[in-house]
Amino acid sequence: MAVCKSKKKRALLCPSAAQACFAEAFCEAAVLSASDSAPMARKFIVGGNWKCNPKTYKECNELLRGWKKSLPMVDRSAVEVVICPPALWLTSFTETFEGLGMGVCAQNCSKTDAGAFTGEWTAANLVDLGLQWTLLGHSERRSLYGETDEDVALKVEKCQAAGLNVILCIGEKLEEREAGKTDEVNKRQLGACLPKIKDWDKVVIAYEPVWAIGTGKVATPEQAEETQKAIRAYLSQAVSSAVAEKVRIQYGGSVNPENCAELIKQPNIDGFLVGGASLKPSFMDIVKTVGPSKMVDVWPAYESKMEKEGCNQAAIDAFKYNYGVLASGADVMLPESKLDPVDSLPTFEKLKVKPDARLLKKTLILKLNGGLGTGMGLEKAKSLLEVTEGNTFLDLIAQQVAWMKKEFKTDLKFMLMNSFATSADTLEALKKYTDLGTGSDLEFVQNKAPKVTASDLTPASWEKDSSHEWCPPGHGDLYPAMLGSGTLDKLLKKGYRYMFVSNSDNLGATMDLKILTHFVQSEAPFMMEVAERTDADKKGGHLAQSKAGGLLLRESAQCPEADEKEFQNTSKYKFFNTNNLWVDLRALKNLFRKFDGALPLPVMKNSKTVDPRDKASTKVLQLETAMGAAIQCFPGASALVIPRSRFAPVKTTNDLLALRSDAYQLTEDFRIVLKEERDGVPPDVKLDGMYKFTDAMEKMIPNGAPSLVGCKKLVVEGEVTFAKDVVIKGTVTIKNTSGGSKEVPSGTYEDTTKEL
Numbered sequence: 001m002a003v004c005k006s007k008k009k010r011a012l013l014c015p016s017a018a019q020a021c022f023a024e025a026f027c028e029a030a031v032l033s034a035s036d037s038a039p040m041a042r043k044f045i046v047g048g049n050w051k052c053n054p055k056t057y058k059e060c061n062e063l064l065r066g067w068k069k070s071l072p073m074v075d076r077s078a079v080e081v082v083i084c085p086p087a088l089w090l091t092s093f094t095e096t097f098e099g100l101g102m103g104v105c106a107q108n109c110s111k112t113d114a115g116a117f118t119g120e121w122t123a124a125n126l127v128d129l130g131l132q133w134t135l136l137g138h139s140e141r142r143s144l145y146g147e148t149d150e151d152v153a154l155k156v157e158k159c160q161a162a163g164l165n166v167i168l169c170i171g172e173k174l175e176e177r178e179a180g181k182t183d184e185v186n187k188r189q190l191g192a193c194l195p196k197i198k199d200w201d202k203v204v205i206a207y208e209p210v211w212a213i214g215t216g217k218v219a220t221p222e223q224a225e226e227t228q229k230a231i232r233a234y235l236s237q238a239v240s241s242a243v244a245e246k247v248r249i250q251y252g253g254s255v256n257p258e259n260c261a262e263l264i265k266q267p268n269i270d271g272f273l274v275g276g277a278s279l280k281p282s283f284m285d286i287v288k289t290v291g292p293s294k295m296v297d298v299w300p301a302y303e304s305k306m307e308k309e310g311c312n313q314a315a316i317d318a319f320k321y322n323y324g325v326l327a328s329g330a331d332v333m334l335p336e337s338k339l340d341p342v343d344s345l346p347t348f349e350k351l352k353v354k355p356d357a358r359l360l361k362k363t364l365i366l367k368l369n370g371g372l373g374t375g376m377g378l379e380k381a382k383s384l385l386e387v388t389e390g391n392t393f394l395d396l397i398a399q400q401v402a403w404m405k406k407e408f409k410t411d412l413k414f415m416l417m418n419s420f421a422t423s424a425d426t427l428e429a430l431k432k433y434t435d436l437g438t439g440s441d442l443e444f445v446q447n448k449a450p451k452v453t454a455s456d457l458t459p460a461s462w463e464k465d466s467s468h469e470w471c472p473p474g475h476g477d478l479y480p481a482m483l484g485s486g487t488l489d490k491l492l493k494k495g496y497r498y499m500f501v502s503n504s505d506n507l508g509a510t511m512d513l514k515i516l517t518h519f520v521q522s523e524a525p526f527m528m529e530v531a532e533r534t535d536a537d538k539k540g541g542h543l544a545q546s547k548a549g550g551l552l553l554r555e556s557a558q559c560p561e562a563d564e565k566e567f568q569n570t571s572k573y574k575f576f577n578t579n580n581l582w583v584d585l586r587a588l589k590n591l592f593r594k595f596d597g598a599l600p601l602p603v604m605k606n607s608k609t610v611d612p613r614d615k616a617s618t619k620v621l622q623l624e625t626a627m628g629a630a631i632q633c634f635p636g637a638s639a640l641v642i643p644r645s646r647f648a649p650v651k652t653t654n655d656l657l658a659l660r661s662d663a664y665q666l667t668e669d670f671r672i673v674l675k676e677e678r679d680g681v682p683p684d685v686k687l688d689g690m691y692k693f694t695d696a697m698e699k700m701i702p703n704g705a706p707s708l709v710g711c712k713k714l715v716v717e718g719e720v721t722f723a724k725d726v727v728i729k730g731t732v733t734i735k736n737t738s739g740g741s742k743e744v745p746s747g748t749y750e751d752t753t754k755e756l
């Protein structure tokens, strides 16, 4: 059987500069999604028919929890799974089944429409509840409840009208087989339904020989194949060869993990309908056998590679989770139907808390400092970039901490999360700030993750320079890096309970006692500082309420195309993540326990070449997670709307030019904030592509940045230098099409296009 593995994936859109902070790491990335693979041939389908089992709701939940662990082993593009619980529980599970990537299937429905039919439910009722499947004509319905071929046909008709998928069960009794009537019985049962079927895409046939059901007496692969081949031949003759070719035919009757491998090899067996064995944890072994993911064969190679490299267990567990999502193609799309907007949130301005300075003793201030400034032409930590008055980001951060210690008259715990690439430079630059601390008191280092060969998902290898086989796993690595480095346990042991974390390039993000006190008093395990989305932010991600409960972030790549308009609707989805986060460290530790050592964060896939400078080298995938996405993992997580003054990230030379201008000011506590008259809106700067790197930008402003305090938008096209005392007001375009460099003369430019 050929199974189409093609998957539809969309690249993550580049966010606006304002939101770049959160999503920069994921430009060119895509959220992993199984989405809808369009099968060119029949896709396997495995059903679990629980019948009137198990005895309690609790047992059902335990079963589902047990299955979850095996999901990474299953390639969702190769096998579809539907579970048929008793009718009472059909909808109480929907969410969990969705989480497992499984469909929910009723075991029966009425042959009538709505009306006075006590004890029945209609096909339309099932569709109304969001269900997509039902079994029909199971042998137990036929033998114990007297359902005739005609009854089954009427039910099929109702399901077709309602748009409900049907697994239509047929099969002979022992005496019928012994009398050589197998094919005749199947033709009769199926034949009764044929006139009712208009849409064959909504029909799966389950061949279940009655003598094999619940008896432990499984049909041999040859017996099952012979009968199913005959069923297909009948369809070809009675309907069409195209229908016969595409309809999936399951085998059912005493299927178990031991006998399924031989059965599934048969060309006319497209999956199973499993009874007794679907009530056990090992049901997933059957699913795994039918559609094994790369995880089954390839994971051991990653594990030993990471062990050899000295990666700690938390790093291995985190990558294992991410790779499992990739290998299984788990669907992480977030359509509108799963979300509600978040309408109102507490705002910073209206917080009514009495700041409690004692909490500072229990609080860690953490800066993410793993990023290199390669995008801006730097070969070192981006935080070593000069921002203003000879100060780098790191200088300003160090001075912020010193100021806070003085202001709050207390020692503050400050740390950095560095990467291998930024650690040495950063520690060197901070040497002069002696009271910041040193070594593992001052930093922990981010993990590295193996790159994945795009073509076959094996570990990427690059003999010329094996360092290219590794990549940083995104800032979601914060959590496993804290755990694996021992930092989390060390902090908890020393009595630290809370963490405020932000990006090192956001100089607006400083410790705020009012926010800390609010966070602690709210008893939330996790709190995200969000800001209101403007038109400029509409392409970046947004905060939303999951219909299943709890807050989550939706990135562009997690949004189905059909919902793009809603995604960009900034009056519906009003808030975006600033990446200023507050975390209860005890809750974090408990979360690791709950999820067996790896937080289930959405996984982003970044497509690159193994040697980033050699575009002809092997194509690889880099798996990344984002730290803000953890909001969905903490039950009871909250969000707070903050003023834009706490959000001033620098992602591009456009941002840097604005930051160096008089639109911003340095406060006494060493924050860089927009001037009050800017009303929270930064100038929108768009420099010519030739100014992407900082050294080029610096050459453009030999006398310092022009005045931008009154500037709405500044566009620079072509090569220019700014003279002293240039003032930009409103929307101004500076154009030089001459090819050589030209000077922008001193003076005021207001709402104009200046051709040089």
Ligand SMILES: O=C(CO)COP(=O)(O)O
Residues within 6 Å of the ligand: 049, 138, 208, 212, 213, 214, 215, 216, 252, 253, 254, 255, 273, 274, 275, 276, 277
């Ligand atoms: O009836 C069945 C599925 O519908 C098969 O049951 P068993 O797998 O328990 O034999």
